[in-house]
Amino acid sequence: MNRTQSEKLHNEAVTHIVGGVNSPSRSYKAVGGGAPTVMAKAQGAYFYDVDGNKYIDYLAAYGPIITGHAHPHITQALTTAAQNGLLYGTPTEHEIKFAKMLKEAIPSMDKVRFTNSGTEAVMTTIRVARAYTGRIKMLKFAGCYHGHSDLVLVAAGSGPATLGTPDSAGVPKSIAEEVITVPFNDPERFIEAMDKWGDELAGILVEPIVGNFGMVEPNPGFLEVVHTHAKKHGTLVIYDEVITAFRFHYGAASTLLGFEPDLTALGKIIGGGLPIGAYGGKKEVMEQVAPNGPAYQAGTMAGNPASIQTGIACLEVLRAPGVYEELDRLGKLLEDGILAAAKQHQITITVNRIRGALSIYFTDEKVENYEQAEASDGEQFAHFFRLMLEQGINLAPSKYEAWFVTTAHTEQDIEETVKAVNHAFEKMAQ
Numbered sequence: 431m432n433r434t435q436s437e438k439l440h441n442e443a444v445t446h447i448v449g450g451v452n453s454p455s456r457s458y459k460a461v462g463g464g465a466p467t468v469m470a471k472a473q474g475a476y477f478y479d480v481d482g483n484k485y486i487d488y489l490a491a492y493g494p495i496i497t498g499h500a501h502p503h504i505t506q507a508l509t510t511a512a513q514n515g516l517l518y519g520t521p522t523e524h525e526i527k528f529a530k531m532l533k534e535a536i537p538s539m540d541k542v543r544f545t546n547s548g549t550e551a552v553m554t555t556i557r558v559a560r561a562y563t564g565r566i567k568m569l570k571f572a573g574c575y576h577g578h579s580d581l582v583l584v585a586a587g588s589g590p591a592t593l594g595t596p597d598s599a600g601v602p603k604s605i606a607e608e609v610i611t612v613p614f615n616d617p618e619r620f621i622e623a624m625d626k627w628g629d630e631l632a633g634i635l636v637e638p639i640v641g642n643f644g645m646v647e648p649n650p651g652f653l654e655v656v657h658t659h660a661k662k663h664g665t666l667v668i669y670d671e672v673i674t675a676f677r678f679h680y681g682a683a684s685t686l687l688g689f690e691p692d693l694t695a696l697g698k699i700i701g702g703g704l705p706i707g708a709y710g711g712k713k714e715v716m717e718q719v720a721p722n723g724p725a726y727q728a729g730t731m732a733g734n735p736a737s738i739q740t741g742i743a744c745l746e747v748l749r750a751p752g753v754y755e756e757l758d759r760l761g762k763l764l765e766d767g768i769l770a771a772a773k774q775h776q777i778t779i780t781v782n783r784i785r786g787a788l789s790i791y792f793t794d795e796k797v798e799n800y801e802q803a804e805a806s807d808g809e810q811f812a813h814f815f816r817l818m819l820e821q822g823i824n825l826a827p828s829k830y831e832a833w834f835v836t837t838a839h840t841e842q843d844i845e846e847t848v849k850a851v852n853h854a855f856e857k858m859a860q
């Protein structure tokens with residue numbers, strides 16, 4: 431595969447843009463380095479790069495593009511929005527419509543606020559939880575990513591329940607120390623931490639279905655324990671549904687799992703491809719937010735007409751009957767094909783899949799927490815990633831990222847992908 435133009439552009443990019451990328455996960459550092467593929471166009475399930483190569487895309491822009499690229503209904507909504515002016519700085523009717531749609535789909539949210547990113551949404555839920563409880567400390571689960579605000583960039587450590595240390599330079603130790611990290615799916619360690627710090631905790635941040643060390647479901651009873659102990663200590667439960675909302679059904683994972691968090695953070699899919707975030711929750715908690723309450727959150731671009739209208743359009747597409755059943759059917763075809771290929775070529779893998787979202791770990795262990803995901807073979811993944819890329823299959827360049835099937839993928843795309851997986855595993859087995 432010719433990648434000359436990608437390489438040339440990357441060489442130019444690194445002299446102007448730090449690392450040549452505007453988000454570190456786009457670099458190929460985790461898969462052996464080199465120029466990331468520079469894409470020129472995206473249509474449906476396909477990417478076209480600057481060298482003219484075509485790819486079947488499973489990155490889906492790290493999750494938002496669940497309807498496939500350039501979906502006509504969303505494109506039309508954006509065109510109309512642009513024609514009527516991109517940014518007002520005043521309320522619009524569309525915001526109310528969208529807030530109502532989100533509330534209808536996610537019953538635990540009495541009130542909503544729009545932001546520009548998932549990072550902002552999560553960051554604000556933390557502030558609101560602190561304002562409401564008058565407490566400072568937070569608890570999160572190891573390996574879960576909640577955006578890049580100071581408080582959540584805390585070591586995804588796998589040691590015993592411990593006070594956090596910063597994961598990034600520039601995050602004050604004093605801030606990281608307010609965060610307690612425990613392993614996901616480990617009720618004993620969680621209870622241990624709650625017994626120790628529960629009364630000081632403003633909130634517990636949870637990805638109810640983890641999407642940031644591959645796709646990992648909560649074990650039966652785990653979230654029950656989280657909610658029970660949160661309630662006992664007067665701690666708020668915050669669901670970070672930036673990846674999960676509208677991913678598995680028309681609504682949030684909380685509804686699927688049967689829980690009502692105090693606050694929910696949203697992003698990705700709800701913008702239909704434009705920058706967005708949102709948060710919402712119980713009325714008395716949300717009343718903390720300015721102008722009604724003392725917790726401040728704002729944004730020049732927040733609730734901008736373009737993001738709101740593409741978001742509405744995206745949810746309209748997802749609301750059609752059968753959408754999630756089809757994502758599940760194609761996801762299963764893909765999973766079955768990958769597992770069969772692994773068996774045939776004696777490659778050891780674990781596949782976690784929830785409907786159209788799937789992850790492959792090169793390990794013989796079950797993956798239920800970050801430690802297990804971390805222990806999966808990164809070099810094998812890097813080799814696999816390259817072999818897939820060469821065959822025109824675009825995956826995220828990290829062993830921790832999921833594959834996303836979109837409504838634009840066809841059975842034929844899945845068959846082609848499985849063929850490529852077979853070929854990749856055959857090479858890896860040599």
Ligand code: PMP
Binds near residue numbers: 548578670
């Ligand atoms: N929370 C979760 C669960 C995420 O996966 C992400 C992004 N991958 C974020 C928050 C941050 O969202 P954004 O990149 O829109 O700031």
